[in-house]
Amino acid sequence: MSAPDARGAVVDGSAPGEPVHVLGLDIGGTKLAAGVVDSTGRVHSFLVEATRAEEGPESGLERLFELGRAAVDEAALDWDSITAVGIGSGGPLDAQAGVIVGPPHLPGWRDVPVSSWAEAAYGLPVALENDATAAAAGEHRYGAGAGTSHLVYLTISTGVGGGIVIDGRLYRGATGNGGELGHVTVDCSGRPCRGCGRKGCLEAYVSGTSISERAREAGLGEVTASEVAAAAAAGDAAAAEVWDATTEALACGLTSIVNLFEPQLVVLGGGVVSGTGEQLLGPVRERVRDEAMGPAGGAARIVAAALGPQVGVVGAAAIALDRVPAARA
Numbered sequence: 001m002s003a004p005d006a007r008g009a010v011v012d013g014s015a016p017g018e019p020v021h022v023l024g025l026d027i028g029g030t031k032l033a034a035g036v037v038d039s040t041g042r043v044h045s046f047l048v049e050a051t052r053a054e055e056g057p058e059s060g061l062e063r064l065f066e067l068g069r070a071a072v073d074e075a076a077l078d079w080d081s082i083t084a085v086g087i088g089s090g091g092p093l094d095a096q097a098g099v100i101v102g103p104p105h106l107p108g109w110r111d112v113p114v115s116s117w118a119e120a121a122y123g124l125p126v127a128l129e130n131d132a133t134a135a136a137a138g139e140h141r142y143g144a145g146a147g148t149s150h151l152v153y154l155t156i157s158t159g160v161g162g163g164i165v166i167d168g169r170l171y172r173g174a175t176g177n178g179g180e181l182g183h184v185t186v187d188c189s190g191r192p193c194r195g196c197g198r199k200g201c202l203e204a205y206v207s208g209t210s211i212s213e214r215a216r217e218a219g220l221g222e223v224t225a226s227e228v229a230a231a232a233a234a235g236d237a238a239a240a241e242v243w244d245a246t247t248e249a250l251a252c253g254l255t256s257i258v259n260l261f262e263p264q265l266v267v268l269g270g271g272v273v274s275g276t277g278e279q280l281l282g283p284v285r286e287r288v289r290d291e292a293m294g295p296a297g298g299a300a301r302i303v304a305a306a307l308g309p310q311v312g313v314v315g316a317a318a319i320a321l322d323r324v325p326a327a328r329a
């Protein structure tokens with residue numbers, strides 16, 4: 001059964017008022033994820049497997065599409081009820097053309113037409129988006145940012161990604177690569193940034209990679225960001241110095257971001273945030289409130305992300321629901 005919805009688009013397999021189902025796919029450097037998500041944000045299935053990026057895009061995407069099929073089976077839904085596919089991947093990419101251009105997290109994946117391959121595999125419309133932008137859309141629609149109109153999202157893990165919602169709409173830039181909040185400069189003659197080649201980016205101080213690197217330089221050995229935070233809390237002076245420099249750099253970058261956008265809400269996600277929680281958020285919140293230009297600084301709440309490890313899949317689904325007319329509820 002097909003019927004035109006209010007916008008004139010055809011919505012297959014769902015009666016008016018019923019949730020629309022889409023397939024969300026996430027291409028990470030280490031993990032692929034797939035899940036069926038409906039237009040209320042409910043996750044009906046969630047599957048993960050290793051990316052094995054070194055085996056190349058053909059093999060990786062074939063396994064991703066198979067994971068997507070398994071996710072639809074696990075959700076116990078008919079293919080007819082899936083209206084679109086959303087895909088999130090690290091940039092750079094061309095969101096409109098549906099092409100992954102050559103992201104550092106997927107070495108050897110150059111100019112991969114992921115959307116047309118997915119359209120051929122599933123026979124459904126496909127939307128591709130930068131993964132941090134998609135995560136921002138997911139948190140805005142279904143997570144910590146539900147109900148807000150002005151939001152910035154940062155994911156702090158191996159690197160630092162960002163996404164921006166202005167007036168309730170996702171801001172993606174001219175080709176979908178805007179919102180690189182990890183590359184806001186906090187020290188223009190500072191540490192080299194692996195992500196973009198400049199100096200002193202936020203990412204060069206607060207990514208999990210950088211926290212571990214700075215801990216090693218401070219004589220703490222091979223430790224993760226969470227271990228640095230735990231050692232600092234336990235009174236280790238060298239760890240405390242590394243940790244304080246981390247919260248200071250994050251507060252510095254966020255203050256500039258808050259001054260620029262005057263968001264209602266700053267949502268922080270990613271492994272470094274989930275692994276350290278208030279030990280990161282507390283001092284950052286205090287410092288941004290003190291240093292941001294009033295009244296913007298006082299207006300922005302800073303909170304942890306709500307969608308956890310499913311954010312990539314839920315974000316990709318939110319993009320499909322946003323961009324593919326047939327998938328709109």
Ligand SMILES: [Zn+2]
Nearest residue numbers: 183193196201
């Ligand atoms: Zn950078």
